[in-house]
Amino acid sequence: MASMNMxxxxxxxxxITLASDPDTLVFGEDVGYFGGVFRVTDKLQEKHGLTRxxxxxISEGGIIAAAIGMGAYGLRPVVEIQFAxxxxxxxxxxxxxxxxxxxxxxGEFWAPLTVRSPYGGGIFGGQTHSQSPEAIFAHIxxxxxxxxxxxxxxxxLLISAIECDDPVVFLEPKRLYNGPFEGRPDQAMKTxxxxxxxxVPEGHYTVPLGRAAITRPGNExxxxxxxxxxxxxxxxxxxxxxxxxxxxxxxIVPLDIxxxxxxxxxxxxxxxxxxxxxxGGFGGELSALIQERCFYHLKAPIGRxxxxxxxxxxxxxxxxxxxxxxxxxxxxxxxxx
Amino acid sequence: MPDDKRLQLHxxxxxxxxxEPVNFDGLIVPEAGSVRRPEPLGCEADMRDMPFSLVxxxxxxxxxxxxxxxxxxxxxxxxxxxxxxLTRLFDxxxxxxxxxxxxxxxxxxxxEEAIGAAQSLMLGQGDMCxxxxxxxxxxxxxxxxxxxxxxxxxxxxxxxxxGRQLPVLYSAREYGxxxxxxxxxxxxxxxxxxxxxxxxxNDDKIALxxxxxxxxxxxxxxxxxxxxxxxxxxxxxxxxxxxxAISTFAGIANPRDTTFAAKAIGYGIPGLRVxxxxxxxVCAATQWAAERAHANLGSTLIxxxxxxxxxxxxxxxxxxxxxxxxxxxxxxxxxxxxxxAHLTVIGEWDEARHDALTAELTEAIxxxxxxxxxxxxLGKSKPSVAEMFEGVFKEPDxxxxxxxxxxxxxxxx
Numbered sequence: 001m002a003s004m005n006m007x008x009x010x011x012x013x014x015x016i017t018l019a020s021d022p023d024t025l026v027f028g029e030d031v032g033y034f035g036g037v038f039r040v041t042d043k044l045q046e047k048h049g050l051t052r053x054x055x056x057x058i059s060e061g062g063i064i065a066a067a068i069g070m071g072a073y074g075l076r077p078v079v080e081i082q083f084a085x086x087x088x089x090x091x092x093x094x095x096x097x098x099x100x101x102x103x104x105x106x107g108e109f110w111a112p113l114t115v116r117s118p119y120g121g122g123i124f125g126g127q128t129h130s131q132s133p134e135a136i137f138a139h140i141x142x143x144x145x146x147x148x149x150x151x152x153x154x155x156x157l158l159i160s161a162i163e164c165d166d167p168v169v170f171l172e173p174k175r176l177y178n179g180p181f182e183g184r185p186d187q188a189m190k191t192x193x194x195x196x197x198x199x200v201p202e203g204h205y206t207v208p209l210g211r212a213a214i215t216r217p218g219n220e221x222x223x224x225x226x227x228x229x230x231x232x233x234x235x236x237x238x239x240x241x242x243x244x245x246x247x248x249x250x251x252i253v254p255l256d257i258x259x260x261x262x263x264x265x266x267x268x269x270x271x272x273x274x275x276x277x278x279x280g281g282f283g284g285e286l287s288a289l290i291q292e293r294c295f296y297h298l299k300a301p302i303g304r305x306x307x308x309x310x311x312x313x314x315x316x317x318x319x320x321x322x323x324x325x326x327x328x329x330x331x332x333x334x335x336x337x
Numbered sequence: 338m339p340d341d342k343r344l345q346l347h348x349x350x351x352x353x354x355x356x357e358p359v360n361f362d363g364l365i366v367p368e369a370g371s372v373r374r375p376e377p378l379g380c381e382a383d384m385r386d387m388p389f390s391l392v393x394x395x396x397x398x399x400x401x402x403x404x405x406x407x408x409x410x411x412x413x414x415x416x417x418x419x420x421x422x423l424t425r426l427f428d429x430x431x432x433x434x435x436x437x438x439x440x441x442x443x444x445x446x447x448x449e450e451a452i453g454a455a456q457s458l459m460l461g462q463g464d465m466c467x468x469x470x471x472x473x474x475x476x477x478x479x480x481x482x483x484x485x486x487x488x489x490x491x492x493x494x495x496x497x498x499x500g501r502q503l504p505v506l507y508s509a510r511e512y513g514x515x516x517x518x519x520x521x522x523x524x525x526x527x528x529x530x531x532x533x534x535x536x537x538x539n540d541d542k543i544a545l546x547x548x549x550x551x552x553x554x555x556x557x558x559x560x561x562x563x564x565x566x567x568x569x570x571x572x573x574x575x576x577x578x579x580x581x582a583i584s585t586f587a588g589i590a591n592p593r594d595t596t597f598a599a600k601a602i603g604y605g606i607p608g609l610r611v612x613x614x615x616x617x618x619v620c621a622a623t624q625w626a627a628e629r630a631h632a633n634l635g636s637t638l639i640x641x642x643x644x645x646x647x648x649x650x651x652x653x654x655x656x657x658x659x660x661x662x663x664x665x666x667x668x669x670x671x672x673x674x675x676x677x678a679h680l681t682v683i684g685e686w687d688e689a690r691h692d693a694l695t696a697e698l699t700e701a702i703x704x705x706x707x708x709x710x711x712x713x714x715l716g717k718s719k720p721s722v723a724e725m726f727e728g729v730f731k732e733p734d735x736x737x738x739x740x741x742x743x744x745x746x747x748x749x750x
Contacts, residue, residue, distance in 0.1 A: 025537065051537055057567060062526055062560030069530025069544075072515065073465075075537065077530075089556070096520045097527070103728045105508035105516035106498045110731070142729055165731040210734065254734040 004200040005192040006177045009151035010040045010116075013158040014078065016204050018048045021076060024162060026053040028063060028080030028116075037082060038118055038177055060090040064115065068098050071111040071167075078162055084119035084171055085128045091136075098167040099142030114161045114168045119147075120228050120275050121307075121321060122175035122185075126314040132227075132276035132307070137169045138252050138285065144168045144209060146251040149176065149230040150197035153250060156207030164209060173227035183232035183323040210254030214263075218245035221269040221334050224260065224286055226252065229273045229322065236327035244271075244331060252282055260286070261293050268299035269334040273327055278306035300337035303330040349593070351586035355656060359666040363593075366668055369396035369615075370403020377628040381607050388598035388608035391642060394617040399678040407621040411685045413458055417616050418680060420457070420478035421450035421673045423698045427483065428473070428647075430702050431490055435504075435651045439714035440490050442504045446471040448614070448646030448664070449579055451672035454478045455619035456545060456573075460513070460627060467515045467528035467546040469577065470505050471645075479512045483701060487709030493718040495709075499727070500720045522548050522557035525574070529564045529636070532572035536633075543630045544572040550597050550640075551582025554590045562638065566604040569635030573626040576600075576638065577613065579645035584658035598640035606636045613641030614672040617679070644669065722748065 004012065017024045026041055032055035035042030044053040056063045060081055067077040081087045087094075094115070102110040121130035137145040144166055148154035154172065161168040175181045179190040192198035215230055220242050225233040226249040237244040245263050249256065264270050270290055272283040283304040290302055305322045313320050352360040372390040375383065396402045428445035435443040446453065453474030457466070466475050476486070488495040490504040498508060508516035515524060515531075528546030535542045548558055553576055565572055576597045580587050591597055601608025607629070611622040619641065626637035644667040648655040680686035712718050726733060726741040733741075 023538075057560075057563050059560045059563060061556055062564050065523070065526025065557065065560060066530030066533060066564050069467075069527035069532075070534040070537075071530075072527060073531045073534035073538075075534045092520065092523060092557075093526070096518065097523050100518075101516060102731070104498065104502050104506070104518065105510070106501065107728050108508050108510040109516050144730075257735060 001199050002202055003193060003198050004151045005179065005198065006148070006151045006154045006172070007039055009155040009200050010158055010172065011042055011044070012200065012202070013155040014041065014044055015047065017078075017159060017162050018044060018052050020204065023074060024076045024078060025051065025070075026078045026080070027056045029056055029058055029082045031055060031080050036080060038174065040116070040172075041080065060086055061093055064090040064093040064098065064113070067113040068093060068101065068111045071113050072101070072109045076112050076162060078114045078116060081115060081117040083129050084117040084133055085131045087115070087117055087133065094137070094143060094167070094169070095140050099140050102166070103142060110165060111167045112165045114158070114170055116158070116170045116172060118174040119171040120173040120175055121312060121317065122181055122228060124314065124317055127312050130312040132274065134171055134252055135276060135280060135282040138282055142167070143253065144251065145171065145253045146209060147171045147173065147227040148250065149173065149227055149248050150180070150195070151192055151200050152197045153207050153213070155200055156205050157209065157250060159204065160206040160209050163206070168209070171227070175228045176231070180231045181228055182235035183321065184235065185318055207250070209251045210256055212250055212256035212259040213248040214245065214259070215248045216244065216246040218243040218267070220244055220267060221271060221331060222247065222260075222263040222267045223271050223273060223331070224249060225273040226250065227275070229275060232322070232324055233273050233327055236324035236331065239324060240328045240331050242331055242335065257289060257293075260290065264290050264294045265297045268297050270298075271303040271305060271327070271330045271334055273305045273322060275307050275322060277309045278304055279309045281306055300334045303334050305330045349588040351588060351659070353660050353663065354658065355660055357660060359660045359663050361666060361668050364668055367391050367393065369393040370406070372403070372405070374404035374625070377625045378632050378634060381605060384607045385602050388596050388601060388610050388640070391610050391612055392618050392622055393612040393615050394621060395615050395675055395679055399675065399682045401617050401679065405618060405621040407617055407624060409617070409620055411680070411683070414616070414676065414680055415685065416478065417451075417454050417458055418673070418676050418686070419694060419698070420454035420474050421616070421676065422694060423477045424450045424454065424474045425673060426695070426698050427477070427486070427702050430706060432651065434706065434714075439710070440492070440504050441715055442651055443490065444470045444505050444650045445647040446473050448667070448671065449577060449643050450474045451616040451619050451676070452575070452577060452613050452641050452643065455616050456623050459620050459623040460543070460545060462513065463542045465513050465515055465528070465531055465542065465544050467524045467531070467544060468517060469547045469549060470517055471577065471579070472547060473505075476507065476509060476512055476514055481509055481512050483705035484708050487705045488712065491709050491712070491714045491718070493709065493713040493715070494720055495712050496720060499724040501724070522552040522555040525557050526561040526564065528572050528574065529561045529570045532570035532636070533564070533568050536571055541631065543627060544570070545575065546572055547575045547577055549582060550576055550578035550580070550587045551585060551590050553597055553600065562600070562604040562606070565636035566606050569633065571630035571633070572636045573623060573630060574636055574638050576640045577643060578640050579643050581645045581649070581655075581659065583649040583653055596640060598638060601638035604638070606638055608638045608640070610640045610642060612669055613643030614669040614675060616672055616676040642669070
């Protein structure tokens with residue numbers, strides 16, 4: 001065991017995979033010599049060689065197209081899109097090609113690529129370094145979408161994603177790279193040091209895709225979250241004094257529907273929390289699934305705490321960001337009914 | 338503002354639209370054999386004149402002339418003729434069946450058969466073709482079973498793609514033929530990535546990618562060429578310039594005084610411009626580019642200058658947007674007739690053999706169609722509906738399983 005922050009854990013996952021699987025390679029903008037703008041690929045080129053980890057042109061569509069072709073050949077590429085905000089030029093490649101190749105060719109070709117991308121807000125990144133586009137991937141049949149919330153999961157989920165024979169969009173909450181964040185920007189920054197989920201085995205292990213974690217067991221209300229919002233929600237629950245059950249989804253496709261349904265049937269109340277804007281967000285899908293499956297167990301309307309339906313603002317970051325106060329209000333509202 | 342200071346927006350127009358006289362006057366066709374053949378392993382910077390010429394081998398007497406005349410056995414030439422003729426006859430038959438309501442959609446390769454057929458015969462079994470929908474000649478040259486094509490076009494119970502794809506969007510991995518899609522250009526970068534993977538693994542396989550001239554305007558084309566140039570991907574990247582993108586003439590994708598092959602110059606890879614209706618020129622250019630790729634010198638961009646003699650698909654009528662007689666005035670002729678004439682001139686073919694071959698291929702096509710019809714045409718037969726839910730992921734997730742059961746109940750299965 002070693003104490004790692006999320007960057008180190010992700011770097012370690014790539015390092016282990018590059019060492020054990022010669023068909024894995026890593027490329028993306030600034031990932032080679034420099035080691036990535038967030039240092040996730042630090043020293044991988046030096047250690048594994050130029051062809052195993054290299055720089056790519058500023059061409060998100062080109063990067064993912066090349067990775068699909070490599071996957072069709074038989075490699076297992078891991079590419080980095082520098083910010084999830086910049087993934088849209090590659091959207092056609094993900095939607096029309098990666099997600100459908102296996103289906104349309106009746107299994108003759110497939111695209112076992114992993115697309116890593118720093119995502120989410122809380123870093124004063126403005127509109128182009130803060131967005132949470134997970135719902136648009138979840139909507140695409142044939143893609144898997146994974147969002148870790150801590151170093152242990154980040155490493156285990158990334159290894160699972162790389163070993164998976166389906167295309168995986170792996171969204172890394174960049175606000176969590178260096179420490180957990182409770183959504184209280186006025187408080188001192190925390191590091192991962194001493195956090196139980198920062199204790200990371202140094203060897204190979206996996207966290208399966210499609211299995212949620214119960215971060216905090218409870219009986220009064222279920223809270224569904226992923227990524228940065230797991231920490232924000234936990235902090236809000238503690239402040240509220242409620243006996244809430246917090247579920248960290250870890251991947252939204254595949255979705256661990258059984259864990260969600262069991263919890264909501266137990267508590268009868270549910271609050272969904274995500275950074276992404278509300279309308280058409282993944283919370284809408286979660287809410288629909290819960291009412292389809294748990295309607296007669298519900299004691300209160302399902303609550304959603306989300307970013308507002310505006311572009312991600314700069315000066316108003318903390319007015320936009322769904323912080324603990326907003327979550328507590330939603331929890332209390334769920335309890336009033 | 339004075340009138341002479343006012344700007345004018347330029348919208349290009351083709352030489353002729355329906356009712357106007359066909360006009361190919363601006364088209365410069367150099368004599369066969371007149372264009373130089375650079376050393377294949379030479380420096381790209383010394384080849385930048387090539388995109389502005391037109392490599393041609395067959396002259397007006399149907400003889401192979403000049404430095405590009407390839408050393409190809411007559412057996413291979415006859416195989417090429419057979420593949421082209423089979424493509425032409427198959428297209429004509431299946432197009433008619435679409436008109437009879439036996440399938441929803443069809444696309445012909447008419448006039449462009451030399452390209453897929455010649456390249457298929459020039460490249461190796463392990464190489465991978467990333468086709469457009471007008472490269473049926475590749476499969477025909479490799480003896481892909483006609484019955485598989487027919488079943489796919491009918492989307493019937495024996496469709497190798499299980500009813501999931503529009504007709505003619507084939508996939509045939511064992512024949513080096515990558516999965517087609519109706520999106521244009523989105524596989525060009527896959528060809529480059531596949532070629533990069535071959536180089537990464539120190540393999541000896543190369544990739545062949547295609548787009549049409551209209552698709553060179555897509556970002557995918559430029560992204561793929563950037564990667565091809567930067568990483569020296571062992572790929573042959575082809576622009577099939579058939580003059581028409583549905584109703585849009587090539588001048589909407591490229592300004593008049595340049596060529597599609599010339600786009601290679603900016604990416605630092607050789608660009609060749611080749612008579613795509615000249616089977617021997619297609620062979621020669623492909624061999625040249627393959628030699629370069631195998632020598633680790635990376636990609637070549639080849640513009641095949643050709644003509645789409647039929648409509649875009651069964652869904653358009655070309656007489657509505659171009660002169661009805663434009664195809665017969667195409668100055669570079671018909672690829673099948675030209676190769677047939679060449680084989681005849683060198684004493685390796687004659688009318689009797691051609692008639693016999695036509696009869697044999699027609700019967701093979703008719704037999705395949707009869708077999709396909711016996712299984713069922715579109716709507717008369719289809720794969721098990723459970724196939725709709727297979728292959729979304731390697732292993733189905735709960736949504737797919739639940740929805741399959743939901744539909745099963747709905748259908749009383």
